[in-house]
Amino acid sequence: MNASRWSRKNILKQFGITIGSTFFPFSLWARNETGEPLILPDNPFYKRLAKPVTAITLGAGARGTVYGDYAIEYPEQLMIVGVAEPNALRNERYAKKHSIALSNRFTDWEDVFRQPKFADAIIISTPDQLHYDPCMEALRQGYDVLLEKPIAPSEEECRAILELTKQTSRIVAVCHVLRYAPYFIKLRELMQSGTIGEIVSMQHLEPIDHIHMSHSYVRGNWHNSKETTPIILAKSCHDLDVLKWMLGKDSKKIQAFGNLKWFKKENAPPGSKERCMDGCAVEYKCPYSALKIYHREQQRTYVFDLPKEKKKQADAILNYLKTSDYGRCVYRMDNDQCDHYTTNILFADGVTATFNMEAFTPWGGRRTRVMGSMGYLEGDMNKFKIHDFRTNKSKTYKTRTTDVDHYKNEGHGGGDWRLVSDWIQAVAQHNPNLLTSTIEASIESHIMCFKAEESRINNLVMDICM
Ligand SMILES: NC(=O)c1ccc[n+]([C@@H]2O[C@H](COP(=O)([O-])OP(=O)(O)OC[C@H]3O[C@@H](n4cnc5c(N)ncnc54)[C@H](O)[C@@H]3O)[C@@H](O)[C@H]2O)c1
Secondary structure (H helix, E strand, C coil), X not given: CCHHHHCHHHHHHHHCCCCCCCCCCCCEEEEECCCCEEECCCCCCCCCCCCCEEEEEECCCHHHHHHHHHHHHCCCCEEEEEEECCCHHHHHHHHHHCCCCHHHEECCHHHHCCCCCCCCEEXXXXXXXXXXXXXXXXXXXXXXXXXXXXXXXXXXXXXXXHHHHHHHCCCEEECCXXXXXXXXXXXXXXXXXXXXXXXXXXXXXXXXXXHHHHHHHHHCCCCCCCCCCCHHHHCCHHHHHHHHHHHCCCEEEEEEEEXXXXXXXXXXXXXXXXXXXXXXXXXXXXXXXXXXXXHHCCCCHHHHCCCCCHHHHHHHHHHHHHHCHHHECCCCCCCCCCCEEEEEEEEHHHCEEEEEEECCCCCCCCEEEEEECCEEEEECCCEEEEEECCCCEEEEEEECHHHCCCCCCCCCCCHHHHHHHHHHHHHHHCCHHHCCCEHHHHHHHHHHHHHHHHHHHHCCCEECCC
16 A cells, blocks of 8 residues: 555545544554554544533643643633642743633642632642642542642552542543553554564663753752652653553562662762852763753753743743752752662563663663564554564554644653543543543552562562552
């Protein structure tokens, strides 16, 4: 089949897929080298909505904006009717974008629950340590919830949320967005349908990228594991979750090693200062220089809430670098997150997996290898290759979410907005089966993270009991 024949229009014609305002074509999402598409069928349980689901966002930062933007793109599905955000600029920007009435704008998440219920659902995109209380309160007041990961910083709190969700029969979708990314959906389907025989073992790598590491886990919001959550939960709960989900087997045991090896005071180069702008002698050659990352290269500046006018931005960045943690030397922070973390996992039926989180890579993007009795699968989130031992032939598939022109947000391999889409349907139909990341389904991988951390700290192999 010629690639050009597989335009979206042709695919839709070919497979008779109807697109209304609330239907999404997931179909054309990947092609192999001959241009032949892999078909991921539309969800047959999607229904046309009579009215949009209404939601209140708690925390209008990066994630709150990603989910809120879905409402801007698809107003017939989702309407944001309230916001709680202490940062005045973000609160104002979010309220303006969603035309939120003044009476529905709050500075703190608790203020929302002092009002009578005024929406169908709550989007919880506050920092890690502010997930548990808002989620419990939302459930008590009868809201459905879109809950950012991690569910909560402790196993007890995670289990309490699960219990209350069951008692109240509400919908709680955990933002394990990789479960909704076409790439991982297809990998799982291939693994579970026996394409490479019986799965024997897996290797999964999360290369954080050294700059991302320095930004988020050395200088940024998650630099202190005690004030937020350990990196295995804060960053890698996605990975343990997707591993378990793709295998479709219970996890039995976990063992972990890891530590903070590099971003420490003893590794500070001679001549370095508290801040990169303080006349650091090695600033110009340091890969982690704040001036290089944020000022010269203008990477990751979304955290600064910069003014719209371009010419004011450079000065604003310099000002932030003088005053915020983002301008501090990476070797002189009060950080404690591991910069490398290795886990071994034993699943049911003797299947084993290794997971590595690595800070020191030049790129991000998860890499996965799956060893099966009849074949081998290897992928990097952009493409994957299947080798069949029976035919000794390989096939490579490219998965580019941009092929699906209906979805403009590609975050997490397209998973971000696909999750929102499923969640809206689940809330509207009051049917948790429309989600793959319900709280019930998501909790085991969180428990794997807690046990991994216990293993790492106490040098033990931990049993995983649900
Ligand atoms: N699913 C994913 O892939 C993914 C990716 C990144 C982050 N996250 C998680 O999403 C959450 C938010 O992360 P982010 O990157 O958007 O952070 P962020 O700092 O950009 O946003 C958090 C927002 O919450 C606000 N906030 C703080 N206290 C509040 C309060 N009392 N009431 C209401 N709002 C309050 C902050 O001012 C901030 O604007 C975190 O838990 C994070 O771990 C998930």
